[in-house]
Amino acid sequence: MAQLPILESKVYTWDKCNAVIKKTSGMEKLIFNGNGGKLSLHSMKGIILYKGKKLNYPSDNNGPERFFIIKKGPVSVQLSGIEYTIDRGSVIVLLPGDALTILNSNNTNAELYEMTYHSIAAPDAERGRKAGASFVMNWNDMVFKPHDKGGVRQLFDRSTTMLNRFDIHVTQLNKGFKSHEPHTHANEEIILMLEGNAEMQIGNEHQKANPGDVVLLNSMVLHNLTNIGTTPCLYFAIQWN
Numbered sequence: 001m002a003q004l005p006i007l008e009s010k011v012y013t014w015d016k017c018n019a020v021i022k023k024t025s026g027m028e029k030l031i032f033n034g035n036g037g038k039l040s041l042h043s044m045k046g047i048i049l050y051k052g053k054k055l056n057y058p059s060d061n062n063g064p065e066r067f068f069i070i071k072k073g074p075v076s077v078q079l080s081g082i083e084y085t086i087d088r089g090s091v092i093v094l095l096p097g098d099a100l101t102i103l104n105s106n107n108t109n110a111e112l113y114e115m116t117y118h119s120i121a122a123p124d125a126e127r128g129r130k131a132g133a134s135f136v137m138n139w140n141d142m143v144f145k146p147h148d149k150g151g152v153r154q155l156f157d158r159s160t161t162m163l164n165r166f167d168i169h170v171t172q173l174n175k176g177f178k179s180h181e182p183h184t185h186a187n188e189e190i191i192l193m194l195e196g197n198a199e200m201q202i203g204n205e206h207q208k209a210n211p212g213d214v215v216l217l218n219s220m221v222l223h224n225l226t227n228i229g230t231t232p233c234l235y236f237a238i239q240w241n
């Protein structure tokens with residue numbers, strides 16, 4: 001694998017991607033592609049899947065892992081011989097060795113994020129096997145727990161073949177609130193905006209983050225998020241090590 005650039009901590013936007021690849025199934029927007037502290041490959045694509053078209057990911061024991069978030073659905077999914085119909089906010093975790101098909105059987109285009117990643121450290125297939133198989137999580141099955149700032153949906157916190165720990169939750173942050181005071185942590189993190197308008201502190205800078213945007217935060221980068229809009233923010237918080 002050719003050496004990829006080190007990714008910059010900043011807000012990456014769905015709408016302003018210059019690297020667009022047109023395919024018979026739809027379009028791919030390359031949101032970012034590089035490496036980080038734990039990942040030799042870290043790529044995020046925005047995929048527009050035309051009606052009636054599908055994406056196929058054949059089994060590859062030596063391939064990367066993939067994580068998907070549905071931005072606009074519904075889509076039909078076949079994973080490990082089981083079929084699902086999932087909509088916006090639903091997720092898929094695809095481990096090496098498993099096959100996946102995503103079909104847009106709706107009458108309009110579907111949209112999804114695809115995060116592809118490979119660890120710097122040697123993959124640990126046994127660790128991934130013990131932690132559990134590839135899986136689908138339907139947004140409608142995610143449990144919402146309210147709190148004084150809004151609420152949270154804790155999706156999972158587990159090991160994978162590529163990662164010691166993969167931790168994802170979805171936060172609802174009400175108008176005028178901060179996620180927390182500016183802080184740092186060793187884990188790298190992505191904030192992926194589903195709804196609302198926010199301001200991200202990233203180091204000493206402040207950048208706007210709007211629906212569809214992806215915020216990448218490297219290890220030990222000072223950060224927080226403030227809801228500056230008139231409605232709640234809804235966003236994925238994705239951490240790994």
